[in-house]
Amino acid sequence: MNAVPDSSTEPMILRADAEGVATLTLNRPGQFNALSQAMLEALLAELQAIAADKSVRVVVLAGAGKAFCAGHDLKEMRGNHTKAFMQALFRLCGKVMMQIVGMPQPVVARIHGIATAAGCQLVSMCDLAVASDVARFAVSGINVGLFCATPSVGLSRNMGRKEAFEMLVTGDFIDAAEAKRRGLVNRVVPLEALDDEVARLTASICAKSPVAIAMGKQMFYSQLEMGLDAAYQQASEVMACNMMCEDAAEGIDAFMAKRKPVWTGK
Template identity: 80%
Template structure:
């Protein structure tokens, strides 16, 4: 893994590239990978770079140490107790979360430990999530007098509103199986199988047409915010444009000829 440069020259974020899959690992284990201002800036720079790199087909977001991510850095928040700083911090966090949705590559959360508050938000904003059976999830800001308003945006778009609101007002943890039942994660496996499960999921995506994945991800999030009629219109246009791509012609020809397609990303 290579360290991504940050203002204080510490390896706050690690990057590993292998077979079209880039793994970004939050590397503040002593702080449970909390999302400090510098960490958020570093993450934004990293995903912006990856979004422009067509050789990267899938992104895996992981955490070093015991936790996946424990949310915002509360010590930093208390040390900068001014409205202007709090506004900048939460806007920056929202900007990063939207980057995950806007980047062309699918993003998989690798959740091996606790994901709390903005860490739970991070899981909710990844396109996919695979969790170890020992992982736990909470939006626990309410326990320190802070309603997890921004995590609630992603949470309420992953699960039923009553289930999301209960988590927000109680701060209670749910386990990985319950998180899967509620739609927060896709798969739950024993922790010793976590990397193999993610590798298999990533490989399945890498094997598909890059242009279809890019177009499909963009359309998926766009239509979610629309009424059903408008959603069908934009989806129909996307499918028509996708059908004109070289990869679609190759894929259909390969299917008819009963051979494996050779996608080129066009």
């Protein structure tokens, strides 16, 4: 996972599938996996392909080399210093973030090193996140005169407003333990235990009904944008529809019969 590509011909996104889990690895280790336009396009294409792949139950997003992701490619941005390029770049980045949310499969961030600026945004937009105890997080654009506006969207939806805003206006790093306390990541483990912990989490998800997971994920994000009454109406309708699924009937029957359910995904 942390191998350095032999040449520039290496793909920017590596995909490996095993037991229902698709692992996508950001593969620009020499640039600390900076999100260039090409990398964002490649990541979007992989996510779109996986979204339509019913054999994939969970997606893991990882990074090659020392860093998880250091944010946008500042060198590329300075070399294309037009408003049109910036608008297109940030729209593309937003499309990637929304693709993660719109995936029927849960997306788990595997953070082994630093996640800064848009890299921290990427963590915040994943459904779940597991970090090593040496990982660090920052939205550091402010240090170069750029407020991390797009990362603030995900950050402010993961943690308290004052905690998020402090990171945005100071650019200061927080460690993995603090990121967990603030709600940015779910679990923190020693670096050598990171893959085992990610495997435990993904195995737990893979053991559940895929149709229930997909319906639940869509409902979870949509109800967050609603008022309380509308949210309950939406949730009630989703639960009623979920109960009509074959998997729900199978799951309840299996529970009562004290046997393991066999999911059909219907």
